[in-house]
Amino acid sequence: MSGDPRGGGALHRRVHARAPGKINVFFEVGGVGDDGYHPVASVYQAVSLYEDVWAEASAEYTIAVTGDVDVSGVPLDESNLAVRAARLVAGRLGWDGGIHLDVRKGVPVAGGMGGGSADAAAALVAVNELLEGHLSPLELQGLAAQLGADVPFAVLGGTAIGTGRGDELAPALARGRFDWVLVTSDEGLSTPAVYGELDRLRSLPDITPDYGVPRIDPGVLQALRGGDVTALAGAIHNDLERAALSLRPGLGDLLAEGRAVGALASVVSGSGPTVALLAADADDARRLADAAASRRLTAFAAHGPVQGARIVAP
Incomplete structure (x- = not known):
């Protein structure tokens, strides 16, 4: 996909996506495996602290971060999980331009609440919309699993059981608030x-x-x-x-x-x-x-x- 798939629309749009932080209502960890990873059994719940991401077409992949929380430790280079997410979905869609992301953080950084994963999830959704990719939620969760164990849940939201490395998800019923x-x-x-x-x-x-x-x-x-x-x-x-x-x-x-x-x-x-x-x-x-x-x-x-x-x- 060279340039814009719709004759220039993506070059003049700015798409806003939002993803929640999470808490682990329950988290059990198995013994470390030969691959260095621990199997887990978790119950995640998405909560109303949010990461907001705006995506627009650009010559390169860049990111700017502000927030209601301390963002001094957030990387602003290719190591940022949201930038990796933007590259991943754009590559899947054949986009050969760049993407600029503006991130406003509302989830504490390095706080065990999946803020970086929420950034990545919002970036996946925003870039998919920006480029009119029409990837399904299930396809986006598949891409999310390549980025980290918590990213698929940030795409899914609600309440869910996570097994394996935490990225094998099954929705769980939770009534009320x-x-x-x-x-x-x-x-x-x-x-x-x-x-x-x-x-x-x-x-x-x-x-x-x-x-x-x-x-x-x-x-x-x-x-x-x-x-x-x-x-x-x-x-x-x-x-x-x-x-x-x-x-x-x-x-x-x-x-x-x-x-x-x-x-x-x-x-x-x-x-x-x-x-x-x-x-x-x-x-x-x-x-x-x-x-x-x-x-x-x-x-x-x-x-x-x-x-x-x-x-x-x-």
Whole structure:
């Protein structure tokens, strides 16, 4: 596809897409395999903190990033996941020009909430629309799987079970609305470092279980299906929390403070360092966020499930 497939339209359009961050309501990690990867069993929920991406045709592949969160650590070169996503879908469609992306981030950077993956998902959707590619959501999820384990879920959204490396997805029924408060940290955590610490802790000389094939706790799925926030509070779990706390002991204080101010449950989200507090309802979430702010913590009220990457009408 040389130039514009519609006689110049792409060269004069700017397409806006939006994708959500996520939390891991449940996350179990198996033993590391010979390939260096860990099988996981996860329940993802997309929440109402968003990444916005605008795509337009350009001579080269470029990106600019702003945000409501600290974006100083976001790469602005070819290593950026959104740029890789734009190249991937444009290559699939035969586009031989470039793409410029403007990204506005609302998901904490390196916070275990999949912000970079949401950027990539939004870029896939935006460039597909820009170039009138007509790739289906399933085709976009296939491209997303080439970019990272969390990207397919950012395309799908809602609530889903993730297995394998986390990118083998099956939608999960979740009735009603679940309200969360996300408490962020000034310094991120490296996902590979957290997995490495998990392996180190599991290798310590104590009586440990055989970390085989991870499985979802049925109680989590039952609570989601029933819209039962109290039952969900009792079933939330994250295997990576232990490793995140080992690397960043102060997160234990955040978890305890969340429970102290009335959260139904508190858990490290994904590889951290963001802490997710489960609230009884929207009013309770606002109260928890205000309580966190009074303690000089950075907190965002959000709810889920919300839909995945989508085009935002002009």
